[in-house]
Amino acid sequence: MKAIKVGLLGIGTVGSGTFQVLRRNQEEIRGRAGRGIEIAMVADLDLARAKSIAGDACEVVDDARKVIANPEIDIVVELIGGYGVAKTLVLEAIAAGKHVVTANKALLAVHGTEIFAAAHAKGVIVAFEAAVAGGIPIIKALREGLTANRIEWIAGIINGTTNFILSEMRSKGLDFGVVLKEAQRLGYAEADPTFDIEGVDAAHKATIMSAIAFGIPVQFDKAHVEGITKLQAADIKYAEQLGYRIKLLGIARRREAGIELRVHPTLIPAQRLIANVEGAMNAVLVQADAVGTTLYYGKGAGSEPTASAVVADLVDITRLHTADPEHRVPHLAFRPDAMSDTPILPMAQVATSFYLRLVVADQAGVLSRITTILAEHDISIDAVLQRESGEGEKQTDLIILTHETLEGRMDKALTQMQALETVLAPIVRIRKEELA
Ligand code: NDP
Ligand code: HSE
Secondary structure, eight states: OOOOOEEOOSSSHHHHHHHHHHHTHHHHHHHSSSSSSEEEEEEEEEEEHHHHTTTTTTEEOOHHHHHHHOOOEEEEOOSSOOSSHHHHHHHHHHHOEEEEEEOOOHHHHHHHHHHHHHHHHHTTOOOOOTTTTTSSSSHHHIIIIIIOOOOEEEEOOOOOHHEEEHHHHHHHOOOOOHHHHHHHHHHHHHHHHHHHTTTTTHHHHHHHHHHHHTTTOOOOGSSSSSSSSTTTHHHHHHHHTEEEEEEEEEEEOOOOOEEEEEEEEEEETSSSSGGGOOTEEEEEEEETTTTTEEEEEEEEESHHHHHHHHHHHHOOOOOHTTTTTTGGOOOSSOGGGGOOOOOOGGGGGGGEEEEEEEEEEEEEEEHHHHHHHHTTTTTEEEEEEEEOTTTTOOEEEEEEEEEEHHHHHHHHHHHEEEEEEEEBBBOEEEEEEOOO
């Protein structure tokens, strides 16, 4: 049977990895897919660099629309990134009846509803395994492997750049800026690295997973997004003393009233496997009713790990593209007519426990005033740690771990505590998850 023809839009970090993996493993891939998969055309703005990667094996152009317009091309792989031209090209490829593979989580988290509807109407597949956790087949696991289950929650380290930064800062005492540059050099970071460090990239991925896990539309605009730029070394140290590690977690949790969708630095007990995921590695923990807890671990970024997921999607489409569209696995796991309108909860209704660090005057009665405020808001304390103050020092750090409470209650308690004269600096609040 003749090879399926692929057109690649963008041959940067992931595009070049895709090219190499397909070329190196072509025989095995043919054996699995039932026919060859051949990159027949590449479009990239940098023609010279694209040609140096693709060689003479395929046609290289600088206009992506030439790839879409080519009737020989069966699958368009979008590896440009961003919400701009990538969105236009993906919609044009769908309109032209091409199947699409993309690693672009930003695009799907924000415009997924429109893109999946267009694909459904046209009877083509939009595959996106590489968009979440790079090389880890988490989309396949959530959509197919766990299909028997009611998923209760997902918590993941789903941004390699920030995990790399946190790990290097903690283990080597390196400076934030230095480690970020290294992450950029290694090809982990987004074109705009603020997407990584401010939690936006992780929120894109959490949004996509929430849709697949709970059968809701992608709703990035309702996600709570907090990055790692405000984290202080003191809190990483205190967390360790209390037996916790701080990780940037993406969390999607089903509650009675709705879905929690949030990304923020989180204290996790140091003995949990996920707390020990270091460097650019990703890990996703899924709690589901039948199977219990499962953990997916691997490289979440980089050229060939991400290409591994792109090529897996190419093989899937090659196997499935002749199947009746009604009998394919739905894009977001649930059939469009079975999607739910369960709301995403506002942060005030999110239930979590907290780490608080207060810089307080070192005098009698301070702790009791603070614990009284917490009690008035029905917030129960799990542990308290007070730094021993040095000779002549008039202030100290007070660390409080709470049990689970509603974020809205904590907001009110924090406002009252912050107003105390004996609280001398803005209170640090980091959420804590036991992930038991
Ligand atoms: P790169 O920036 O390395 O590659 C993008 C390529 O697209 C560049 O070569 C760029 O050319 C080219 N390009 C830009 N505009 C156009 C256009 N209009 N037509 C054709 N080519 C164009 O990005 P990555 O490979 O890192 O990322 C690609 C996608 O994969 C993104 O959506 C990203 O979020 C996602 N992703 C990346 C991962 C990673 O580890 N890097 C992991 C998982 C997902 P030029 O450089 O000349 O602008
Ligand atoms: N910038 C992303 C990360 C790439 O660091 O995880 C993988 O999606």
